[in-house]
Amino acid sequence: MLAKIEKISGVVPAEGEVPLFNEGEAVAIAMRSPIGHYRMPTYLRGKRGKVEAIIPGMAVDNEEEGYGRNAGSKGHYYRVAIPMTEVWPDYIGSANDGLRIEVFENWLEKPSDV
Numbered sequence: 001m002l003a004k005i006e007k008i009s010g011v012v013p014a015e016g017e018v019p020l021f022n023e024g025e026a027v028a029i030a031m032r033s034p035i036g037h038y039r040m041p042t043y044l045r046g047k048r049g050k051v052e053a054i055i056p057g058m059a060v061d062n063e064e065e066g067y068g069r070n071a072g073s074k075g076h077y078y079r080v081a082i083p084m085t086e087v088w089p090d091y092i093g094s095a096n097d098g099l100r101i102e103v104f105e106n107w108l109e110k111p112s113d114v
Contacts, residue, residue: 017058019076020105025051027080028111029103038063040107044099048111049082052100061104075105 021027031046039062058074084097091097 019054019078021051021054021078021108023051023053026111027051027078027108029080030107030109036067040103041101043087044082044101047082047086049080049086049098051078052081053079055079055102059104061106063104077102077104078108079103080108 026048027050028048029040029044029046033042033045055077059077060070060072060074064070064073080101080103082099082101083095084091084093084099085095087099
């Protein structure tokens with residue numbers, strides 16, 4: 001079970017410390033095709049889901065770290081639940097079936113119709 005991120009009264013967080021998305025919030029995975037190796041599978045780019053959990057603690061962006069561009073900056077990872085019908089529109093299994101993936105914040109955005 002993941003720990004909840006608690007807010008402490010009177011403490012002002014530094015820029016970037018507060019997650020951009022909340023549990024239960026609808027998100028879309030960015031539709032972009034950078035050159036090189038990136039950790040977001042191509043078949044999930046542009047798909048929609050919901051934030052199932054915010055992974056506790058901040059972490060480095062592994063993609064940027066892999067290219068030597070990180071310089072120690074950190075962000076948030078989220079567990080995103082994506083319905084199987086979003087991944088495969090003709091999926092005929094249970095409506096409860098889905099895919100879970102941990103996604104770094106820079107790959108997530110608010111869906112365009114929200």
